[in-house]
Amino acid sequence: QVQLVESGGGLVQAGGSLRLSCAASxxxxxxxxxxxxxxxxxxEREFVATISRTGGTTTYADSVKGRFxxxxxxxxxxxxxxxxxxxPEDTAVYYCAAKQTLTSTLFMTTPSRFxxxxxxxxxxxxx
Numbered sequence: 001q002v003q004l005v006e007s008g009g010g011l012v013q014a015g016g017s018l019r020l021s022c023a024a025s026x027x028x029x030x031x032x033x034x035x036x037x038x039x040x041x042x043x044e045r046e047f048v049a050t051i052s053r054t055g056g057t058t059t060y061a062d063s064v065k066g067r068f069x070x071x072x073x074x075x076x077x078x079x080x081x082x083x084x085x086x087x088p089e090d091t092a093v094y095y096c097a098a099k100q101t102l103t104s105t106l107f108m109t110t111p112s113r114f115x116x117x118x119x120x121x122x123x124x125x126x127x
Contacts, residue, residue, distance in 0.1 A: 001026050002024050002027050002116050003024065003025045004023070004024050004096050004118035006020060006021065006022045006094060006096050006118045007023070008020040009123045010124070011124045012086055012125055013125070013126050014126065015085060020083065020094055020121060021079075021080055022078065022079045022080075022081075022118055024098065027100075029077040030053055030054070032098040032099060032100055033051070033099050033100075033101050033105060033108055034070075035048075035097045035098075035099075035113075035114055036049045036050075036070060036095070037095045037096075037097060038093065038095070038123075039093050039095070039120075040091060040092040040093075047061050047109040047110065048061055048064055048068065048094070049061065049064065049081065051072050051105060057105050059106050067083065067086075068083050068084070069084075079096055083123070088125045088126065088127045089125075090123060093120040093121065094120060094121050094123050096117070097116060099113060099114045099115050099116070100115070
């Protein structure tokens with residue numbers, strides 16, 4: 001089992017940047033594929049990005065491709081989401097998620113694929 005805690009959310013103007021962090025504790029972090037999802041008020045939770053256990057493979061939602069970067073530091077048990085050129089439509093609660101799996105990140109794009117979740121961190125982008 002793994003416990004996840006997100007941080008780094010906040011209020012930022014459109015065009016600005018934020019870096020989210022997700023700290024993990026429990027089983028070896030390097031055994032987990034990690035993902036970021038987000039949920040805006042009144043909407044379903046949606047995929048943002050995933051990263052493989054070694055960090056060698058990443059997959060992004062089309063809506064964030066070229067603006068967001070997912071990365072991980074297995075020595076620090078942490079996954080990051082660098083968010084640049086933020087837009088008001090990026091406003092949401094952002095969640096990190098974990099799954100022990102060998103499945104390619106290309107197929108780890110739905111919430112049901114993941115077993116463990118953090119409590120979330122709010123990101124608000126003002127226009």
